[in-house]
Amino acid sequence: MTSKRIASYLTSILSSLALLAMTTSVMGSEHASDSPEPQHGIAMHGEPKYPSGFPHFDYVNPEAPKGGALKMAVVANGFDSFNPFDIRGVAAAGISTYLYDTLLVSSDDEPFSAYGLIAESLETPKDRSYVTFNLRENARFHDGEPITAEDVKFSFEILTSKGHPFFRNYYADVAKVTVESPQRIRFDFRPTMNRELPLILGQMPILPAHYWQSREFGDNGLTPPLGSGPYRIGDFEAGRSIIYERVDDYWAKDLGVRKGRFNFDQIRYDYYTDDTVALEAFKAGNFDFRVETSAKNWATAYTGSKFDEGTIVAEAIEHHRPTGMQGFAFNTRREVFSDPRVREALAYGFDFEWANKNLFYGQYTRTDSYFENSDLASSGLPQGRELEILEPYRDQLGGDVFTEEYQAPETEGQKGLRENLRSALELLRSAGYAIQDGKLVNKSTGEPLAFEILLFQKSFERVVLPFKNNLAKLGIDVSVRLVDSNQYVQRVREFDFDMITQVLPQSDSPGNEQREYWHSANVDAVGSRNYMGVSDQVVDDLVNKVIQAPDREELVQRVRALDRVLLHGHYVIPHWHLAKDRVAYWNHLQRPEMTPKNGIDLDNWWVRP
Structure with a gap:
């Protein structure tokens, strides 16, 4: 830490202590006379x-x-x-x-x-x-x-x-x-x-x-625990299936927050190791409901007499919730990804337009925000209140935060893949890399630029392999490793990866959970959702500001500022989003006429009598 930073840090601590003393005094006098009324909701x-x-x-x-x-x-x-x-x-x-x-x-x-x-x-x-x-x-x-x-x-x-x-x-x-x-x-x-x-x-x-009281919290394994909710565990087969049985005398069944919900007598989950097998099992009637995440499947697999006759219903149901961010996530704890210029350069190797046309049947829109599909997403250049929030950090942030709108690289029009790879090479050279014997190497260490993409969904290989091939044209060696879901979960929990494909969901009211994603306190916390290893004082400050937003208008501006700084940090290569839920279900299931802004919720559905 530099002496300038130490001085700034000490000043911040002294200011906080002064504010704490003043706040404590104010709170003490306020609470003496403050008797808030009970309220049913908030x-x-x-x-x-x-x-x-x-x-x-x-x-x-x-x-x-x-x-x-x-x-x-x-x-x-x-x-x-x-x-x-x-x-x-x-x-x-x-x-x-x-x-x-x-x-x-x-x-x-x-x-x-x-x-x-x-x-x-x-x-x-x-x-x-x-x-x-x-x-x-x-x-x-x-x-x-x-x-x-x-x-x-x-x-x-x-x-x-x-x-x-x-x-x-x-x-x-x-x-x-x-x-x-x-x-x-x-x-x-x-x-x-x-x-x-x-x-x-x-x-x-x-x-x-x-x-x-008489059990160890982490050692219960597959002993059904005691709960209080609308269902209890019934039959199960370890690792393969589980059945939940509705509690007939559920204590909350007549409350307004529970009325019309949890209508099935039984809910059964069966486990499949392959999604293609699961899709065929669905069409054979082995289960009732499916959310489709594959554009190819949605375009080609939901056909036949059962769909034509309405025995199976396939619907793309619009929602208005933030879609969050899905992308190739860099583990910046790895030396190979420690330089943001390298991360920015690699984004030029992902050709979304080609993938959308050739793999996804044109169904998706490119993602340009961590808070996509909401008023929380940043856009254009910072101005007004958002600019005021960012201004104190101008010296710590790169100038492009204030002068360049973030936009994921594209290949439409005159900006073809070849032009993008040229841009990538310029950035990599500025970061100290050069091509030697057909390989991109670090001029200082002689180490080649190489990394591994960790996957657990085989269907994602068709997205990853063209990306790998594009980077190979720059002399970058990318390997792809496919592991089972349990091993994947464990490796991600321990940050044992170079790059993964990750979804970072968001709500319409971001708050304390933002610490899990971005705060430096969670860089080494096993199991945290700071997958990318974000560790930046400006981001920490903006996260705290988001949590402390006094009203909706200020929340929106603070989230936009956080979004903009994260985008310019190049922690992910953005993928795509869809503001619809693609679902298919057998027609004995029925759903309410109204779909809320957050989208469908199966717990509101029921079986046709």
């Missing part, structure tokens, strides 16, 4: 859409019949755990959704609002410096034991101490947990303007303290 910004006592969400069918079975497929190498909250092992599909209830439930037709489930109401002051949850007296685990504040406290402590590292990051700003009564618990927060904390604490799965 919005991240503004007011929640649904009033107290609302009968059901607008996008469900409250008269949906209960019954029947839903058969699903998972393309993976099986599962070996019923604990989705532990970093070890691979959890069975559906566990966290169906077994465990949360304090609050988010709606699918608002940016980010949450309503009471286990918590009948919550209390939080205007500055959201703490939150108190009032639990429903009739909330029960499947064994009939009541859900109490002690269970909530236990869940927080076990998840943040022994659970996946995600929870420690997500709830890092919680300073104190106080059980005030069996049905009342309070969370006090560190001095921060983190307005999201009451909502994300509401997302916490509540585990039964009495069940885990």
Whole structure:
């Protein structure tokens, strides 16, 4: 660290201490007289859409019949755990959704609002410096034991101490947990303007303290755990299939947040190791519903009499949620990718236009933002409030952040692949590389520019291999390694890769989860979602600003600033996106007439009587 940076850092600490002292004083006097009213729900910004006592969400069918079975497929190498909250092992599909209830439930037709489930109401002051949850007296685990504040406290402590590292990051700003009564618990927060904390604490799965008292949290393996949600585990075959059975006397079935949902008597997941086999199994009637991720399959495989007659329905259903970022993700912990000029150069080797035309039947649009398909995406050059946010970092950021609009390289028009490869070579030469004997080598070390792309989906080879061939024209040696899904998960958790194809999903209300993706504190945290190894003080600051955004308008501008800095960091080579869900299902399934902005949710569907 330079002396200039040290001085700046010390100044920042002193300023923070002064602000902390002042904030503590203000908070102390405010809380003495602050008695917030209980509320049934809470919005991240503004007011929640649904009033107290609302009968059901607008996008469900409250008269949906209960019954029947839903058969699903998972393309993976099986599962070996019923604990989705532990970093070890691979959890069975559906566990966290169906077994465990949360304090609050988010709606699918608002940016980010949450309503009471286990918590009948919550209390939080205007500055959201703490939150108190009032639990429903009739909330029960499947064994009939009541859900109490002690269970909530236990869940927080076990998840943040022994659970996946995600929870420690997500709830890092919680300073104190106080059980005030069996049905009342309070969370006090560190001095921060983190307005999201009451909502994300509401997302916490509540585990039964009495069940885990005599068990080791990470060693339960395939012993069905005790939950409180709409389903419990029924039959299962280790690694191959699992059945969830609807709880007939589910304690929350008549609440507005649950009405019209979880209608199937059984939900079954069968595991397939090959997606082609899974597709044929679907068309043969071995399972009921499929989300299609392959453009080729969508264009060619969903044909025949069953589709013509309507026995199987294939629909591309529009949604309005952020599509996030999918791309080739660089592991910048690797020396070969430590220079952003190298990362930028390699992007010129990916010919999206060719792939879209020849592989994807023209179905996709190129992605140019980590927050694509939303008002959070940056565009053009920074101006107005976004420019004000970025201005203090001008000396730390490259000039192109302020003077050049980010745009992924394209090959349409006059910009053909040959021209792009020339641009790539110029960048690589500026980064110290030269061609020797047909290979691109680092002039200082003599090391060739070579790396491995790690995959677990064989279908993705048709995307990767043309990219590999294009880079070979520059003398770059790219190898492609295909591994099974379990090995892939483990290697990604430990950042044991050079490059992967990765999806970085986003919500319409980014907040604390951004730490997981970008903050330098998670560069070496095994299991974190900072796949690319982003470690940048400006990014850290912008992440904190996003978390502390006081209102929606400011959130949008701060996210755009973060998006722009990340794009100019060249941490990924962007792929493509589609603002539709491509789904196919057998016609005994029915869905509500209204599709919310977040897209389809099978838990709102039912079986035709």
